[in-house]
Amino acid sequence: MHTTLHHNQQEINNQLKIFIDEIKKRERSDSHLITILHKAQELNGYLSKEIMDLVAEEMQIPTSVIWGVATFYHYFKLSPIGKYNISVCMGTACYVKGASEVLETIKETLEIEIGETTEDMMFSLQEARCIGACGLAPVAMINDKIYGELNPKKIVDIINKLKEEALEEEKIVQ
Amino acid sequence: MEKQMFTDRFASVFGTESFFKKQKRIALKNCGLIDPENINDYIYADGYKALGTVLTKMTPKDVVETVKASGLRGRGGAGFPTGRKWELTAQQESDEKFVVCNADEGDPGAFMDRSVVEGDPHTVIEGMAIGGYAIGSSKGVVYIRAEYPLAIKRLIKAIDDARKENFLGKNILGSNFSFDIEIRYGAGAFVCGEETALIRSIEGLRGMPKSRPPFPAAKGLFGKPTLVNNVETWANISSIIVNGVDWFSSIGIDKSKGTKVFALAGKIVNTGLAEVPMGMTLREIIYDVGGGIPNGKKFKAVQTGGPSGGCLTDKMLDTKIDYESLMQAGSIMGSGGMIVIDEDSCMVNIAKFFLQFTQDESCGKCIPCREGTKRMLEILTRITDGEGKPGDIEKLEELGNVIKKASLCGLGQSAPNPVLSTIKNFREEYEEHVYQKKCRAVVCEKLITYTINDKCIGCSACRRACPVVAIKGAPKEAHSIQQELCIKCGKCFRSCKFHAIDKTSEAKEQK
Ligand SMILES: Cc1cc2nc3c(=O)[nH]c(=O)nc-3n(C[C@H](O)[C@H](O)[C@H](O)COP(=O)(O)O)c2cc1C
Ligand code: FES
Numbered sequence: 001m002h003t004t005l006h007h008n009q010q011e012i013n014n015q016l017k018i019f020i021d022e023i024k025k026r027e028r029s030d031s032h033l034i035t036i037l038h039k040a041q042e043l044n045g046y047l048s049k050e051i052m053d054l055v056a057e058e059m060q061i062p063t064s065v066i067w068g069v070a071t072f073y074h075y076f077k078l079s080p081i082g083k084y085n086i087s088v089c090m091g092t093a094c095y096v097k098g099a100s101e102v103l104e105t106i107k108e109t110l111e112i113e114i115g116e117t118t119e120d121m122m123f124s125l126q127e128a129r130c131i132g133a134c135g136l137a138p139v140a141m142i143n144d145k146i147y148g149e150l151n152p153k154k155i156v157d158i159i160n161k162l163k164e165e166a167l168e169e170e171k172i173v174q
Numbered sequence: 175m176e177k178q179m180f181t182d183r184f185a186s187v188f189g190t191e192s193f194f195k196k197q198k199r200i201a202l203k204n205c206g207l208i209d210p211e212n213i214n215d216y217i218y219a220d221g222y223k224a225l226g227t228v229l230t231k232m233t234p235k236d237v238v239e240t241v242k243a244s245g246l247r248g249r250g251g252a253g254f255p256t257g258r259k260w261e262l263t264a265q266q267e268s269d270e271k272f273v274v275c276n277a278d279e280g281d282p283g284a285f286m287d288r289s290v291v292e293g294d295p296h297t298v299i300e301g302m303a304i305g306g307y308a309i310g311s312s313k314g315v316v317y318i319r320a321e322y323p324l325a326i327k328r329l330i331k332a333i334d335d336a337r338k339e340n341f342l343g344k345n346i347l348g349s350n351f352s353f354d355i356e357i358r359y360g361a362g363a364f365v366c367g368e369e370t371a372l373i374r375s376i377e378g379l380r381g382m383p384k385s386r387p388p389f390p391a392a393k394g395l396f397g398k399p400t401l402v403n404n405v406e407t408w409a410n411i412s413s414i415i416v417n418g419v420d421w422f423s424s425i426g427i428d429k430s431k432g433t434k435v436f437a438l439a440g441k442i443v444n445t446g447l448a449e450v451p452m453g454m455t456l457r458e459i460i461y462d463v464g465g466g467i468p469n470g471k472k473f474k475a476v477q478t479g480g481p482s483g484g485c486l487t488d489k490m491l492d493t494k495i496d497y498e499s500l501m502q503a504g505s506i507m508g509s510g511g512m513i514v515i516d517e518d519s520c521m522v523n524i525a526k527f528f529l530q531f532t533q534d535e536s537c538g539k540c541i542p543c544r545e546g547t548k549r550m551l552e553i554l555t556r557i558t559d560g561e562g563k564p565g566d567i568e569k570l571e572e573l574g575n576v577i578k579k580a581s582l583c584g585l586g587q588s589a590p591n592p593v594l595s596t597i598k599n600f601r602e603e604y605e606e607h608v609y610q611k612k613c614r615a616v617v618c619e620k621l622i623t624y625t626i627n628d629k630c631i632g633c634s635a636c637r638r639a640c641p642v643v644a645i646k647g648a649p650k651e652a653h654s655i656q657q658e659l660c661i662k663c664g665k666c667f668r669s670c671k672f673h674a675i676d677k678t679s680e681a682k683e684q685k
Contacts, residue, residue: 028396033378034361038320072380072537073361075320092283092480092513093439095527105668129362129531131321132285134439135446152668 012043013054020058030061033069037076046077081124082117084162087141091130098151099138103127105152109159122166123159193444196463198425198451200433201249201286201409205293210328213335216296222341224415225300228307229349237308237415238264244414244422245431250276250367250404251482251509252584253430253497259401262391264309266399271311273302273353274376274395274402277318277325278360280367281480282531284437284511287405289447291318291325294409295332299355301408303342304415306353309401314355317372321362329357364481364535368583369394369402371537382539383583404509406435426452430496438464440513441471450495457491460514471516475599479508481528481535482588484595485521504595506588520617521600522607526554528592532585543586546577550593558618562608571597610681620662621679626653629674636666636675 019039023032036059040051047070056063070076088094088103107113110123117124133139136148140155147158199205208215216222228237242257263271275298279287291298302314318326333355336342344352358376365371366381373395375381394400410432414422423431430452436459439445443465450459456476460466467473475485484505486493493503500507515524533547550573553566574590581587597604606612613621626636632650644660647653655666667675 031376031378031396034375035359038359038361068380069378073363075360075362090282092281092477092511092527093445094283096440096513096515096519096524101668104664108665108668128321129282129364130285132288134283134285134437137439137445153671 009050012051015043016040016051016054017058020055024059030059033059033061033066034073037066037070041076046080080117080121082121083166084122084142085124085126087126087128087131089129089131089133089137089139089141090127091134091137093130093134094138097137101152102138102140102150102155105155106159109156122163193446193448193463193465196454196458197449198433199449200413200422200425201290201297201406201435202293202447202449203413204297205289208294210293210295211331213296213332213339216294220416221296221412222300222339224412225303225341226347227415228304229347229351234264234308234310237304240419241308241411241414243419245426245429246407246410246414246422247430247497248404249406249410249434249509251479251506253507256403256407259391259403260305260308262389263311263399263401266392268399270313270396270398271309272395272398272400273306273309273311273314274369274372274390274400275302275314275316275405275408276367276369276372276402277316277322277405278367278372279319279322279405279509280364280535281509281511282364283439283513284480284509286435286437286447286510288319288322288325290405290409290435291322291329295325295329296336297409297412298329298405299332299336299342301403301411302355303346303353304411305401305403305408307351309399311401312352312354314353315358315376315395316355317358317360317366317376319360319362321360326357326359333357363537364531365537365583365585368585370583372402373400380537382537383585385582406510427494427496429498434495434507434510436510436512438512438514440477441467441516441518442514443468452496453494455492455494456486459495459512460491464514467514467516471518473514474517474519475515475521475524475596477505477513477515477524477592478511479506479588479591480511481532482506482584482591483508483511484591485515485524485599486595487599504598506591518615518617520558520613520615521596521603522554522558522613523615523617525593525596526551526558529554529589532589536585536589540580540582540586542577542580543582543589546573546581547586547589549573550577550590554593557604557607558613558620560607560611560618560620564608566608567597567601567604570594606681612681613679616677616679618679619664622662622664622677623657623679624655624660624662624664624667625676625678626655627674627676628652629672631672631674633672635669635671639665639669641665 023029044051052066056066090099110118112125114127138150139148204219238260246256247253277287342354360366363381366375368383369390371381371383390400390402426432433449433451435449448463477485486505490503493499497507529551533551536543538544574594577590578587630652634649637645642661644656645653
């Protein structure tokens with residue numbers, strides 16, 4: 001779900017409009033608002049004010065209602081996220097096995113708090129609630145990949161490796 | 175023949191270890207054995223046989239009576255008799271009714287429903303179709319967490335495949351009964367697992383609960399009669415129809431029939447899902463199925479019911495796992511989370527963890543829950559920060575009881591449970607925190623004293639990590655911490671690679 005950088009905004013908007021047009025053909029189409037917001041976030045990376053305005057216009061639902069729904073649910077992000085989105089599981093099993101130490105270490109290493117992104121747009125930090133890998137607790141998910149049996153040292157190593165990877169990629173692009 | 179093949183396959187996949195010996199699999203009967211993306215695998219395993227039987231040989235009323243007689247109760251938490259709920263919804267007169275599958279699975283630390291949907295999606299679809307027939311509905315909705323992408327993918331495929339084979343759609347298997355299912359996604363709000371909030375969320379709104387009555391059975395989705403059941407409840411239906419009421423009610427005990435799936439986690443050797451017959455004791459599930467506590471540590475408590483449940487002690491290990499016994503012991507069955515806690519965990523901290531969760535998830539609609547949980551959390555934070563005052567524990571109890579009685583929905587009504595049950599069972603730990611500023615499990619950071627032991631090689635990592643310059647020592651010489659400057663942030667401990675920093679928490683003199 002981090003695909004957006006290559007697309008331009010116009011293209012994203014068009015794709016979203018096509019999606020909404022399909023939804024509008026269905027019965028009780030207003031009730032699909034959450035599905036549409038999921039799609040918008042998938043396409044755009046997060047729910048910007050402009051994207052919500054677009055949904056409002058297309059669906060003929062007041063922006064205030066859309067804002068209300070978007071802010072109610074944790075899953076919806078209202079600001080852009082970094083290249084690597086780290087979700088530390090703070091579910092019960094992970095918590096009991098020391099997830100807070102892992103979380104603290106990440107905060108210290110990246111100098112960001114939960115819900116924030118590093119200035120270079122490289123890392124974002126979130127809390128997750130049980131991603132169903134309790135047997136590997138404590139776990140974190142970085143983008144779509146799960147890292148298990150973490151401890152402070154291991155997570156620092158992982159972060160450093162990702163930093164290196166990103167640097168390599170940049171070199172290749174240049 | 176096929177049956178034998180199946181048993182063999184079961185043994186080859188799972189082995190015959192004690193983890194499986196004591197289990198009895200109904201809801202999970204196909205999980206791990208069949209290819210969830212292949213409808214034929216499900217059909218070979220007697221799949222859709224129940225739907226066929228129901229449509230050809232039973233009236234809707236028969237189906238309701240069968241489910242009633244089986245004694246099945248809701249697996250989503252509250253344990254409401256399923257047949258009774260079906261009957262209530264069936265009795266409603268309406269041009270339109272809905273069948274809803276609750277796959278929101280909000281308990282943070284449990285994944286029973288995810289495993290069923292990922293491992294055997296057709297069993298949920300079949301259950302819902304049978305439910306639709308029984309209550310006179312042609313529309314089903316699965317409300318599933320967006321955080322479960324694989325489950326969603328498999329469910330979409332399963333629904334498509336079921337349509338192709340006419341197990342869903344118009345005139346199913348040549349009968350007059352038509353039924354189809356659509357999927358709606360959650361978006362990370364715990365309260366949306368509560369059925370009235372879930373309904374509002376399906377309607378595309380903020381997922382805030384409503385007061386009941388009217389119950390969804392009378393006035394639910396889009397104002398129409400709606401039957402809401404949990405994934406695992408649905409996954410029991412086809413087996414009940416195929417194997418009969420007598421078979422089902424022979425498993426389990428008194429008022430709790432059948433099995434329950436638990437997600438074993440925490441300080442336990444075998445973590446994972448276990449489906450056990452109702453009436454097994456906690457001791458059996460923790461020690462026989464779960465293999466006990468790892469690393470020679472001592473068992474301290476077991477938490478069931480997630481953020482709505484409670485913690486039970488070693489004295490209660492012989493409690494039977496059924497709705498009533500767990501309730502009597504001071505916890506609940508809940509949806510199946512079972513977290514084992516050993517001596518390394520602080521019960522006050524665990525209670526705070528759950529309360530933080532419910533406080534964060536409180537939707538804000540009713541005041542007891544919104545404000546009450548906040549005040550409770552403040553007091554708990556004070557206690558774990560070493561600033562607890564005499565009377566705090568009593569205040570927590572009083573507040574907790576008010577919130578339980580006065581809240582609008584099940585979230586608030588159960589939010590104080592983890593706190594109240596730990597106060598009841600581990601009061602001395604609370605008292606140590608408040609009166610002696612001591613945390614016996616050495617977890618609560620502010621109550622910890624950090625000291626440097628003789629493993630220190632003088633690498634200075636801790637000195638550099640300390641934000642308040644409380645650590646002294648020349649390079650390559652043993653360092654020391656000046657206690658009066660220490661703010662107990664724990665950074666030195668995390669920075670040390672030589673296990674040279676000790677954490678202790680002793681009773682402190684009261685001024
Ligand atoms: C705060 C709260 C959260 C809930 N979360 C869930 C959930 O995640 N899954 C679920 O099936 N039921 C959940 N429930 C219970 C539902 O309200 C409802 O009772 C259940 O879905 C009914 O199905 P059952 O009778 O088959 O258990 C929750 C209830 C409350 C009060
Ligand atoms: S609690 Fe972290 S994966 Fe389940």
